[in-house]
Amino acid sequence: GAGVSQSPSNKVTEKGKDVELRCDPISGHTALYWYRQSLGQGLEFLIYFQGNSAPDKSGLPSDRFSAERTGGSVSTLTIQRTQQEDSAVYLCASSPSTTLRETEQYFGPGTRLTVT
Amino acid sequence: KNEVEQSPQNLTAQEGEFITINCSYSVGISALHWLQQHPGGGIVSLFMLSSGKKKHGRLIATINIQEKHSSLHITASHPRDSAVYICAVSHTGNQFYFGTGTSLTVIP
Numbered sequence: 001g002a003g004v005s006q007s008p009s010n011k012v013t014e015k016g017k018d019v020e021l022r023c024d025p026i027s028g029h030t031a032l033y034w035y036r037q038s039l040g041q042g043l044e045f046l047i048y049f050q051g052n053s054a055p056d057k058s059g060l061p062s063d064r065f066s067a068e069r070t071g072g073s074v075s076t077l078t079i080q081r082t083q084q085e086d087s088a089v090y091l092c093a094s095s096p097s098t099t100l101r102e103t104e105q106y107f108g109p110g111t112r113l114t115v116t
Numbered sequence: 117k118n119e120v121e122q123s124p125q126n127l128t129a130q131e132g133e134f135i136t137i138n139c140s141y142s143v144g145i146s147a148l149h150w151l152q153q154h155p156g157g158g159i160v161s162l163f164m165l166s167s168g169k170k171k172h173g174r175l176i177a178t179i180n181i182q183e184k185h186s187s188l189h190i191t192a193s194h195p196r197d198s199a200v201y202i203c204a205v206s207h208t209g210n211q212f213y214f215g216t217g218t219s220l221t222v223i224p
Contacts, residue, residue: 042215106161107151
């Protein structure tokens with residue numbers, strides 16, 4: 001079956017512009033994560049959605065970052081007024097279980113964002 | 117100090133060698149994950165474990181909760197095992213902490 005998909009695969013934007021990154025989780029997966037991987041750095045947790053519950057936004061680095069998940073499925077990560085330090089690969093993962101912490105995650109291919 | 121520490125940072129092995137990658141963590145966890153990231157960036161979840169040991173093919177993962185330590189072993193290593201291996205722990209709440217990864221190169 002289809003895995004987690006993300007779009008676009010690459011995005012180049014000018015500093016100060018807004019960008020939207022999309023994640024389509026595996027059908028039926030209730031939990032969805034966004035992560036960021038900066039060049040040479042480890043993965044960094046950004047935000048977590050579980051079903052229709054309020055998202056856990058504790059990992060968002062600034063108020064320029066926001067995310068939503070419509071209908072418990074597709075998610076969009078929005079970065080406003082992009083800065084060069086936002087350049088990174090943004091990864092989405094989904095999981096089938098309500099007890100997300102104890103189940104495996106399925107990762108998308110990522111969106112490589114470059115802010116010039 | 118990082119909540120998750122991995123060692124070694126880089127590892128080169130000859131094909132066929134037994135490989136061990138270590139992960140230590142400093143927070144209370146509900147589970148530990150081993151991930152594999154190939155060149156090009158795709159990430160695959162290898163193991164999720166909260167106690168004991170799991171085996172999948174040539175890969176073995178162990179965890180010692182008391183010592184807050186996990187190891188990933190690869191038996192009979194092969195060049196296709198070359199990748200970055202990442203240890204991650206799920207903390208109380210929804211937070212995940214990641215190690216910086218171990219870059220493995222297996223030489224034919």
